[in-house]
Amino acid sequence: MTASLIIQVAIGGLLMGLIYALVAAGLSLIFGLMNIVNFAHGELLMVAMYAALLLHDHLHVGLLLQLPIVAALLFGVGVAIYRGLISRALGVRFNSGMVQIFITFGLSIFLVGLAQFMFGSDFRTLNDGAISTATVAWGQIVLPVSQIAAGGVCLLAFAALALISRTEFGRALEATREDRDAVALIGIDRDHIFSLGWGIGAATVGIAGVMLASFYYIAPSVGTSFAVIAYITVALGGFGSLLGALVAGLVVGLVEALTALFIDPSLKEIGIFALYVLVLMVRPRGLFGRQ
Amino acid sequence: MTGAAAHTIETRRRTQLLVGAGLLVGLIILPVLIPSPYWRGLMVLVLLYAGLSQGWNVLGGYCGQISLGHALYFGLGAYTSTLLFTRLGIPPTIGLFAGGALGGAAALLVGWPCFRLSGHYYAIATLVFGLIGLLLVENWDWVGAAEGITIPFRQQSWIDLQFRIAVLPFDYAMLAYAALAWLVAWLVEGSRWGFYWRAVKDDSIASRSLGVRVFPSKMAAAAISGAITGVGGALYAQYIGFIDPPSTFGLSLSVLIALPAVVGGVGTLWGPLLGAAVLIPVQQISIAKLGGAAGGVDLMIYGGLILVLALVRPQGLISLFGIRGAAGDAVVENG
Numbered sequence: 001m002t003a004s005l006i007i008q009v010a011i012g013g014l015l016m017g018l019i020y021a022l023v024a025a026g027l028s029l030i031f032g033l034m035n036i037v038n039f040a041h042g043e044l045l046m047v048a049m050y051a052a053l054l055l056h057d058h059l060h061v062g063l064l065l066q067l068p069i070v071a072a073l074l075f076g077v078g079v080a081i082y083r084g085l086i087s088r089a090l091g092v093r094f095n096s097g098m099v100q101i102f103i104t105f106g107l108s109i110f111l112v113g114l115a116q117f118m119f120g121s122d123f124r125t126l127n128d129g130a131i132s133t134a135t136v137a138w139g140q141i142v143l144p145v146s147q148i149a150a151g152g153v154c155l156l157a158f159a160a161l162a163l164i165s166r167t168e169f170g171r172a173l174e175a176t177r178e179d180r181d182a183v184a185l186i187g188i189d190r191d192h193i194f195s196l197g198w199g200i201g202a203a204t205v206g207i208a209g210v211m212l213a214s215f216y217y218i219a220p221s222v223g224t225s226f227a228v229i230a231y232i233t234v235a236l237g238g239f240g241s242l243l244g245a246l247v248a249g250l251v252v253g254l255v256e257a258l259t260a261l262f263i264d265p266s267l268k269e270i271g272i273f274a275l276y277v278l279v280l281m282v283r284p285r286g287l288f289g290r291q
Numbered sequence: 292m293t294g295a296a297a298h299t300i301e302t303r304r305r306t307q308l309l310v311g312a313g314l315l316v317g318l319i320i321l322p323v324l325i326p327s328p329y330w331r332g333l334m335v336l337v338l339l340y341a342g343l344s345q346g347w348n349v350l351g352g353y354c355g356q357i358s359l360g361h362a363l364y365f366g367l368g369a370y371t372s373t374l375l376f377t378r379l380g381i382p383p384t385i386g387l388f389a390g391g392a393l394g395g396a397a398a399l400l401v402g403w404p405c406f407r408l409s410g411h412y413y414a415i416a417t418l419v420f421g422l423i424g425l426l427l428v429e430n431w432d433w434v435g436a437a438e439g440i441t442i443p444f445r446q447q448s449w450i451d452l453q454f455r456i457a458v459l460p461f462d463y464a465m466l467a468y469a470a471l472a473w474l475v476a477w478l479v480e481g482s483r484w485g486f487y488w489r490a491v492k493d494d495s496i497a498s499r500s501l502g503v504r505v506f507p508s509k510m511a512a513a514a515i516s517g518a519i520t521g522v523g524g525a526l527y528a529q530y531i532g533f534i535d536p537p538s539t540f541g542l543s544l545s546v547l548i549a550l551p552a553v554v555g556g557v558g559t560l561w562g563p564l565l566g567a568a569v570l571i572p573v574q575q576i577s578i579a580k581l582g583g584a585a586g587g588v589d590l591m592i593y594g595g596l597i598l599v600l601a602l603v604r605p606q607g608l609i610s611l612f613g614i615r616g617a618a619g620d621a622v623v624e625n626g
Contacts, residue, residue, distance in 0.1 A: 031411070036411075037414070037415065085598070085602065089601075089602065092602075093605075095557060095606065097410055097411070098357055098557060098605075099601050101411075102549075102550070102553050102597060102598075102601045103597075103598055103601045105546055106594045107594065107598055109590050109593055109594030110590065110595050112587075112590055113587040113588065113589065113591035113592075114587065115587070116586050116587030117587030117588055117591065120586065121586060228418070228422060228542075231415045231418065231419070232415075235415055235416070239411075239412070264430070266430055267426065270423070270426055270427075276419055277404070280405075280408075281404055284407055284408055
């Protein structure tokens with residue numbers, strides 16, 4: 001095993017980690033805002049990937065244009081989920097925590113079924129010509145362009161999220177997170193903030209989905225493993241923390257890649273799981289979580 | 292608690308026992324009246340999930356700790372009894388107790404780090420522990436890895452839980468399982484543990500200040516819950532005759548185990564049975580009618596049903612009969 005192979009695998013892991021981080025950021029944003037875990041989060045990623053595939057195959061829309069279209073689409077989906085389901089679940093007086101979990105679980109099963117019904121269960125790939133196959137070589141280290149592009153876009157998306165948090169809206173978001181009842185008194189429409197939060201959280205996943213679709217397989221069940229990694233990433237980084245999601249995503253990507261290299265590719269998740277259990281024991285609120 | 296209130300609870304619990312006995316007699320007669328193997332097979336599954344979900348309900352319902360990793364205990368039960376049978380020739384009627392014991396022990400092991408977490412944090416932690424089990428079994432050659440284990444047919448006997456025509460005996464085996472799970476739930480509901488759990492569920496900080504030992508209470512609920520689930524796994528393995536990692540350790544199974552209680556009425560005695568009686572036929576019939584050609588419609592119906600029921604009947608279908616959750620009742624009776 002050469003040093004360049006290890007470096008190549010590590011960089012590949014970090015690039016994948018940026019996608020994990022962005023998926024986790026959407027989950028974390030929604031959780032931080034209203035204490036709800038979206039168990040259909042992986043299925044939003046799946047929807048975004050199919051949207052990218054359809055845009056590419058039927059309308060010949062290139063990657064750069066797919067990004068805003070799918071992000072806007074997912075924003076709409078997120079707002080619709082909030083308005084149609086979550087806002088109602090928030091009003092439930094009995095067992096509201098459990099209702100929220102199982103509503104989003106029901107939604108995830110529904111979306112997987114819908115995708116199977118529309119596209120079948122076959123694995124599909126989006127072959128975007130040059131972007132999908134090109135590689136960059138640096139000495140003996142070879143990396144696919146699609147993954148580098150994906151990592152770069154995810155970093156940009158993180159920068160955008162950080163900027164949003166500094167705007168007027170970001171402050172309203174923060175205030176709503178702090179005390180969701182008190183904000184009404186200073187004229188912030190809580191419902192409006194929540195639905196925008198869901199929109200932005202879903203749009204974030206939309207961007208991750210488009211970039212992932214450029215080099216990963218697409219299938220109705222593709223979301224599950226990404227969702228599980230997102231839950232772990234968010235728990236590692238600390239629920240509600242943007243920086244935590246970024247750092248934890250990178251760590252998860254790196255650990256996964258190195259476990260696959262040094263132990264066994266079929267056991268690649270075991271490294272992540274072990275890390276999760278360790279953090280759970282030592283620091284249950286995550287690396288950057290607030291008490 | 293006043294004497295009158297205690298008396299009301301006693302009467303209510305006796306009525307529950309009577310209704311349970313009546314229902315048991317009805318369910319003993321039912322498979323004789325329905326000769327179709329299809330319907331008898333459906334009854335097997337309904338009773339299996341009623342028992343499993345009753346077990347989940349002890350921890351998730353009464354104690355309020357929403358586990359999304361119960362497939363771990365199910366899978367351990369299934370693999371334990373199967374391996375004891377195929378490797379050592381120990382009959383599954385003994386193996387299922389070993390499976391239950393291991394399920395309960397695993398629930399304690401998972402509970403130890405996880406019970407410090409609350410709400411969604413706990414749910415996600417259990418989900419991850421379930422997946423750790425799945426991953427390990429998938430990569431463990433000695434237990435068949437991803438290919439699973441086919442259970443060879445040894446002889447027609449109740450000791451081995453193997454039958455040439457398997458459906459009717461399993462109606463009764465699962466009925467015994469569901470009835471015992473129900474009885475355990477009935478017993479613990481009225482015990483001191485039952486009151487502790489409801490106190491923990493409602494407000495663990497307040498209950499601690501009142502002298503309830505929160506952590507041991509949760510551990511007790513986990514052990515009972517995991518043991519019931521493990522026994523169910525062992526019975527499932529004998530019924531199907533084949534086990535593999537996704538069907539016994541999968542994440543979707545953890546959800547399937549929880550759903551009947553959630554849909555029927557979480558923290559109630561009858562919720563899991565009612566939920567299983569509604570959900571399992573819907574799922575099975577939609578798979579049979581719609582699963583093949585128009586793949587996916589079955590999942591849309593199932594997911595949609597869960598979503599709608601959770602939204603419009605958060606207290607569970609049981610509330611249609613005017614029965615509330617255990618916590619709600621306790622408050623009323625004490626007041």
